[in-house]
Amino acid sequence: MHIQYLDKIRKHNPLIHNITNLVSANFTANGLLALGASPMMAESPDEMAELAALSGALVLNLGTPSDEKVAAMLNAGAAANRANVPIVLDPVAVAASALRRNTVSKLAQNMQFSAIRGNAGELAYLAGVDWQAKGVDAGSGSADLAQIAQTVAQKLNCVAILSGEVDYIADGKQFISLHNGTTLFPKVTASGCLLSAVVGAFLAVAPRENVFQAAAEAVAVYTVAGELAAQDLSPTQSGTFAWKLLDTLAAVSAEQVAQLVHLQQGN
Template structure:
């Protein structure tokens, strides 16, 4: 299981993320034995990312100051061969977000884009009815479009939903499972992006490692949702991440 491998490595994950999910993201990384740091001051991001194992760029509460920090940190990470994950939260909601993500993708070498179908559609220029930062509604062949985006930006793409899809433009995996409660609390997708960043810090094939991470995360959702109580769901997610990463829960892929 990849989560246990992350615990063994204890990677430092530099998160330039949104303030809605920062606490949950940090606790989720700690639960699997990673070390989170939330730093978005433009004057320190280069120094901070230089000691990190991976960088997460999450645009959920994007502003012009953090955009500068994201690009500066991303370029430094590229110089040092540190993997960069982009979570383009709500990219299709506003022109500002669209232009910001286009700028990031132009100036920073992204190793992984982790998105939902609506965000994928925006990146690919496919017609889609966005609903704020939620996925929204539309029709699209996720598999084909994700492969096109992966090829265009020379990166891995993960599209999460009822079934998750992972591709590098050639290899691909579908991952089923999980629970709808994951869509009804804030931060579960953003946390997954951070965990994927930690995964890219591991040795081995990134596609295989990410497949295991997505499978682990679906299992976490399954177990955390057993009591179907929304208020305690986030707490259960943290508990199960901690348990699975420590090998306290036995199951087979």
């Protein structure tokens, strides 16, 4: 895999507007800074149109929804679409409550996403596939994960990223699977939320016709960085892993990622 957008992020420092949750905001902001992007965490519905004009990407995270936050997401999404700013949706625990299900439905009806990033349980719900999930956990099921990603991409006309032990990136016509990462990722709160924001950073510097490639590169960079950060750590050192992940995101090179990424092509 040729990694062409990592250095562009570091050169251009794109502003990534995140409407995210209280658990992930700090970690996400620090992760974007480490990567080379510029984070903004703004939630007032009244400033969304102005911020869209400044942003390279918009990341909508459903982790802690509220009426004001949903209103901000709707305003921000509409403004981003008008400004041709890519939107990444992270449908956190979408199946857990009627509020979350209705919010995602409303967002999908009122804006066009460039990408959706979630775990198996979240994307299975969006695909209409039977799956056993609890809250933010990925849960379990017997459906084909690559097909789940393809179905979400086809239904919502975007790139779908299903992250887990193996990561699947699909655009409805093609998919790839990436086999990097570490078992420490699920032990760090907001590691998935940060990945969604990293996807936003890569989309911010890529041509709009290259969303699939940019999303794949984002996942590759993130999971390889996690793999490198986890070297020599025990399964109980999740706290150490969290700060080492930030350090590695700042230091990892495109050449390292290209050398270490394990990719399989699908169709």
